[in-house]
Amino acid sequence: MGLYKIVKYLAYALGIIGAIFALMIMAGDAGTADSMGNNVLYVTYVVLALAILLVLIYVLKGLFSGDVKKTLVTVGLFAAIIVISFVMSSGSDLDLTPFTSKGQDVTESTSRYVGAGLYTFYILAVVAIGSMVFSGVKKIFNR
Template sequence: MALHKIFKIIGIVLGLLGVVCMAMLLSGNESAQDWLMYVGYLVFAVTVVMVLVFVLKGVFEGDIKKTLISVGVFAAVIIVSYVLADSTPMQLPDDGGMTSESGSKWVGTGLYTFYILAVVAVGLMVFSGFKKITNK
């Protein structure tokens, strides 16, 4: 619980620092943009550290077998998506350039991964709702 309090205090300090930088920005101070960017980078770094700490803490306190199974299933979805993706280079609309075969393959992989996970999520929501209705 002490770690949660430390991160809470850091969050409050960063929030106050952001308010000060925003006030400087609104007052017309030209260096405020630089400071606001630094605060943004700092907030991002603290967020990444917090997520990593709490995820690793949860993994080691919980059931590692279930976590590894979930990561394995997610990796399998990405592998299936990569196999299904097309690697045909495409014309970009803005600058008129072409995507590489690798870039096109990874974009397709991301889309197929999203579609598969969306279908699974909707299916699980329908299944859960159906199960609740039939149990009453």
């Protein structure tokens, strides 16, 4: 039996278990609903762990069966974008006193990580939009 069939049957089983838990929560009283909510969280954790595991399996399977050089170049470019974003963000251009006075643990390094994440998002969004525009223009001129 292939891995696809195993995953399909596992998804069906987890879906049925989730539906049973949902019905038990809707039919039960408040105390039962709280305890069943915890059970649903455990099912969610198991499903998340299985999804991450299967994604890793398929990625590694595809990595070793495909062009490793192209994959490593793509991962390297992504890492370069993250490094460039981290260098661009300073973290000191924000007044942190409103956050620290309320007891929140916001430091310059936290601000720098958030800024790096935002810069990474902006760069990747521009690259994605640019590649879609380039593909569309190329398709128009090739007709």
